[in-house]
Structures are given as C-alpha cells and as structure tokens.
Amino acid sequence: MYCHLYEGNIEQAEVCQFLRHLLRHLRGHVIALLDNGPVHKGSPIQDLGDRFPRLHIEFFPPYAPELNPDEGVWNHVKREVSNGRPDDRDELMEELIREIQKLTGSQALLRGCIHQSDLPPFLP
Numbered sequence: 001m002y003c004h005l006y007e008g009n010i011e012q013a014e015v016c017q018f019l020r021h022l023l024r025h026l027r028g029h030v031i032a033l034l035d036n037g038p039v040h041k042g043s044p045i046q047d048l049g050d051r052f053p054r055l056h057i058e059f060f061p062p063y064a065p066e067l068n069p070d071e072g073v074w075n076h077v078k079r080e081v082s083n084g085r086p087d088d089r090d091e092l093m094e095e096l097i098r099e100i101q102k103l104t105g106s107q108a109l110l111r112g113c114i115h116q117s118d119l120p121p122f123l124p
Contacts, residue, residue, distance in 0.1 A: 001073070001104045005096060007089065012044045019045070023052055031056045035068060072113030076103060 002025070004018050015034075022030050034040040036059050049057050065071050080099045086092040103109050 001100075001110060003100050003104070005093065005100075007093075010039055012039055012042050015039055016044050016048050019048055019055060019057075023055060029054045029056060031058060033058050033060060033068070035060050035065070036062045066118045069114045069117045069119065072116045073100075073103060076109065076113065 002018075002022055004014075004021070006014060019030075019032060022032070032055065034057060040057075040059070045057065049055050060067050077096060077099045080102075081092075081095050084095055086095055103113075
C-alpha cells in the first residue's frame, strides 16, 4: 500500500505527483482505482495517463464508497487513532503515520480492507 498524507486539501497536481511516484516505484502496468471526486479528474490526470501508457486509471462508480477498499483503511486508522489525544497537528500526523505503517505491515489487515468492501472477490 502506498500512501501520502497532506495537511490541506489536495489538488490535481498532488494527485499527479502521487501517480508519478507510483510509476517510479512499481514495475509493469499500474492500475489506479480512484473515486469520482473532481480532484481525480481533469486534463492533468488525463495527460499523465496519455504520457505513461502503463498507467491505467479506473474510476469507481459514482456514490459507491462501499466498493472502495480505501474506506476500510481509513475506518481502521480512525478507529485506532480515536482513543488518543494528540497535543498538536504534528503529533496527530505521527499517530496517523504510525497506524498506517502498522496496517501496511499486516497482510491480514490489508486483505480485510479489501474483503470488507463490496468488490467482487478476487483474492484467495
């Protein structure tokens, strides 16, 4: 799982930056599943897909968060962080990063995020 946290709202430039990061770190074809938010659509993202034919951008159907395994990731992280009380934004970021690292280190938790979604089964 690749993740990048931003303190503010992200724009298309940050989405493109993240997708370029994935292309640098992953070999072969890369399939990015994105929700239909306006930040994920537009000419910068389309241009990136055109420049890198191994990048395949697919969109979840509109208003279908139940299909997105990412919802399980954030539900897990929010549940784990909700019992803490960070003193400032930096401490909150540290807690978020720590929980995301725990999640990425556990195949069972990651599979659980996929299985909890209403995606058709594709994992054993």
